[in-house]
Structures are given as C-alpha cells and as structure tokens.
Amino acid sequence: MTSPAASLSAVRVPKWAFAVSLLGLIVTYLVLQENGLALGASSELLHEFFHDGRHALGVPCH
Amino acid sequence: MTTTYRSIALRGVAAGAVAGVASALVQLLVTEIPIRAALAVEAAREPSGDGHGHSHGGEEELVGRGAQVVGGMLGVVIVGVAVGLVFATAYALSKRWFAAGTPFTRSFAFGAAVFGAVALLPWLKYPANPPAVGDPETVDHRTALYLGVVVAGLVIVWGASLLADRLREQSQPVRTTAVLLAVTAAVAVVLLAFPASPDTIPADMPVAVLWQFRLSSLAQLATLYVGIGVVFGLLVDPATRRAKTPAAAPHH
Numbered sequence: 001m002t003s004p005a006a007s008l009s010a011v012r013v014p015k016w017a018f019a020v021s022l023l024g025l026i027v028t029y030l031v032l033q034e035n036g037l038a039l040g041a042s043s044e045l046l047h048e049f050f051h052d053g054r055h056a057l058g059v060p061c062h
Numbered sequence: 063m064t065t066t067y068r069s070i071a072l073r074g075v076a077a078g079a080v081a082g083v084a085s086a087l088v089q090l091l092v093t094e095i096p097i098r099a100a101l102a103v104e105a106a107r108e109p110s111g112d113g114h115g116h117s118h119g120g121e122e123e124l125v126g127r128g129a130q131v132v133g134g135m136l137g138v139v140i141v142g143v144a145v146g147l148v149f150a151t152a153y154a155l156s157k158r159w160f161a162a163g164t165p166f167t168r169s170f171a172f173g174a175a176v177f178g179a180v181a182l183l184p185w186l187k188y189p190a191n192p193p194a195v196g197d198p199e200t201v202d203h204r205t206a207l208y209l210g211v212v213v214a215g216l217v218i219v220w221g222a223s224l225l226a227d228r229l230r231e232q233s234q235p236v237r238t239t240a241v242l243l244a245v246t247a248a249v250a251v252v253l254l255a256f257p258a259s260p261d262t263i264p265a266d267m268p269v270a271v272l273w274q275f276r277l278s279s280l281a282q283l284a285t286l287y288v289g290i291g292v293v294f295g296l297l298v299d300p301a302t303r304r305a306k307t308p309a310a311a312p313h314h
Contacts, residue, residue, distance in 0.1 A: 011154045013067050020071060021151045024144040031137045031144075033205065048125040051193075052134025053086075056093045057141065057286070058181065058190035058279045060205045062198035 032059045070154045071147060073297040074290075078146020081289030085142060086135035088282045094131065096275035100192035101127075103267055107194075138286070146290050149176065153294070158227045166295035166302070173291015175222075179215030181283035183249065187211050188259050190279035195267055200260045207256060214252045218245060 031050050047054075054061050125133065153159075153172055160168045188208055196204070222245050229237045263272060296302050 011065060011067060011070060013151065013154050017067050017071070017151050017154070021148045024147040024151075027144040028141050028148075031140050045124050049129065049133035050137035051125070052089065052094075052097060052130050053137030053141070054134075055097065055190065055193055055275075056089045056134060056279055056282050057138065058185055058188075058283060060188070060196065060201055060208050061191075061193070062196045062201045 032057065067151075067154060070150050070298065073294055074146040074148075074150020074153070075143055076146070077290045077294035077297060078142040078144065078149070079139065080142075080293045081146070081286050082139035082142020084289050085282050085286040086138040088278070088285050089135055089138055090131070093275065093278040093282055096192055096271050096278055099271040100194045100267065100275060103264075103271070104194035107266070138282070142286055142290065145286070146294065149173070149290050149294060153298075156223065159223050161227075164299055164301065166299040169295030169298060170288075170291045173288050173294070175219045176291070177284055177287035179219045180212045181287055182280070183215040183218075183252065184208055184211045185276075185280055185283070187253055187256055189276045191261075191263075192267075192271065192275040195261065195263060195272070197261050203260055207259070211252060211256055214256075218248045218252070221248065 030046065032054050051061070149172070153169060156172070160171050163171070188204065188211065222241050225244055226237065226241045229240055232240070
C-alpha cells in the first residue's frame with residue numbers, strides 16, 4: 001500500500017511545463033488585462049469583447 | 063495512474079474547463095443582472111447613448127451587448143482553462159502541500175487557498191466594481207494595486223505551506239494554530255499596508271446594485287477557483303476511479 005503522497009512524488013515536472021504555465025498566464029493576461037500594451041489597436045476589440053468577464057472576475061476596469 | 067506531467071496537465075485543463083463553464087453560468091444567471099442595472103446607470107449619464115454596451119468617450123461601440131454577454135462568458139471559460147493548467151503545474155510541484163492528505167484533499171485545499179489568495183483577498187481590499195464605476199484615469203494605478211495584492215496573497219499561501227512544513231514535528235493543535243495565526247497576521251498586514259482605492263463610488267450608482275454585483279462576482283470567483291480544486295481533485299484521486307476500473311477493462 002503506497003501512500004497518496006508517494007504516488008504523487010513520482011511525477012516529474014519537465015522543463016517545458018514552465019513554458020506551458022507561462023502560456024497560461026499570458027492567456028489570462030490577454031483576456032483580463034490587455035489594454036493595448038501587447039496587441040496595440042486590436043486590443044480595444046478584445047477588451048470590449050471580454051469586458052463583462054473582466055468585471056465579473058473582479059479585475060479593475062475603467 | 064496520474065504519473066506523468068502530461069496527464070496531470072490535461073486534468074488541469076479539464077478541471078479548468080468544467081469550473082470555467084460553471085462560473086460562466088453563474089455570470090449569465092446571477093452577475094448579468096447587476097451588470098445590466100449598472101449599464102442602465104451608465105446610459106442614463108449620456109443623453110446620446112442608446113443604453114447598450116460600453117462606449118469609450120462617446121465613440122461608436124465596437125462590440126454589441128449580446129456579443130459582450132457571450133464574450134464575457136467565453137473569457138471566463140478561457141481563464142478557467144488557463145488557470146487550470148497553471149494550477150495543475152503548481153500542484154505537481156508542491157509536494158509538501160498537505161503531504162499527508164489524499165490527492166482530493168490536497169487539491170481541494172489548494173483550490174480553496176488559491177481562491178483566498180487571488181480572489182478573496184483582493185476582493186476584501188479592492189471589491190469588484192460593476193461597469194459605470196471605474197475612473198479611466200486611475201485604471202493603471204488600480205491594476206497595479208490589485209496585482210500587488212494578488213502576488214501578496216500567493217506569497218502568504220507559499221509561506222503558510224513552508225511554515226506548516228517547518229512545524230511538522232509539532233503536535234497537531236500547535237501546528238495548525240501557529241499557521242493560522244501567521245496567515246491572519248500576514249493578511250492583516252496586507253490589508254493595512256496597501257493604500258485605499260483611488261476611486262470613489264459615483265453618487266448615481268445604487269448601493270444595492272453595487273453590492274449585488276460584488277457578491278455575484280465573489281460567488282463567480284469561488285465557483286471558478288474552488289471548482290478547479292474540486293474537479294481536479296476528483297480527476298487525480300485514484301479513489302474516484304477505483305470502482306470503475308474493472309468494468310472499463312474487461313478481459314477476454
């Protein structure tokens with residue numbers, strides 16, 4: 001009988017996992033924060049499209 | 063079993079999608095009501111406005127109201143998937159987090175802690191505001207403050223986990239009490255150290271609408287983050303699947 005923690009410690013996290021996590025954070029940023037810094041003019045459209053979700057998740061908005 | 067990072071990450075994506083859809087449904091059925099009320103307040107300010115959407119300084123609106131409802135829900139689902147992926151990676155890395163617990167307990171506690179750090183703590187310091195409240199001039203400042211509290215919350219969770227690990231030789235009530243006291247003190251410091259929001263609530267925004275929105279937002283955040291912890295926990299805990307395994311793999 002192995003303990004739950006023992007089976008978990010067998011998981012080896014590869015280096016590309018950090019790239020994947022960074023991608024997740026970038027996507028979160030684009031949806032919740034993009035105000036023109038990364039995408040320029042097209043960000044206005046993105047901003048308006050995700051507008052309700054930004055408010056609903058409590059992220060500051062104008 | 064869940065022994066590779068790839069399988070853990072895919073479960074994180076699935077948990078994020080499920081919790082994101084649940085949170086998006088809360089948005090459609092609950093949060094949308096005060097958002098509509100707030101947009102009506104906004105529309106009443108501009109005589110030229112037609113009462114739809116969210117205009118920038120009177121220019122033509124880019125996205126219609128219906129698209130904003132769909133986009134808002136879609137945004138929540140996308141954030142759910144992205145957060146689920148990061149959640150799964152952090153879970154795989156944090157081997158000391160509730161090390162004695164089952165995978166479900168560990169995941170549920172992790173989801174609850176992440177909710178506290180990145181949702182409840184910022185909500186307490188800078189409560190969510192509906193449309194028609196924020197001042198465009200201060201949005202960068204408010205965003206920086208908000209992200210500062212989020213980072214502080216994550217540092218508190220990390221520190222609590224480290225402290226609990228350091229105190230693992232202590233008897234149980236001492237250990238839990240010490241960690242809870244340290245977390246409470248750290249939360250108090252964060253709430254006191256960060257400055258108040260630079261914005262004031264406009265006089266034409268009804269208090270009932272404001273708080274209905276804030277509580278709806280909190281419910282939605284709880285659905286998202288605790289939901290990820292619960293669903294991910296169910297997906298990674300071997301106990302959930304044990305009963306189904308014999309039926310799924312018949313021998314010939």
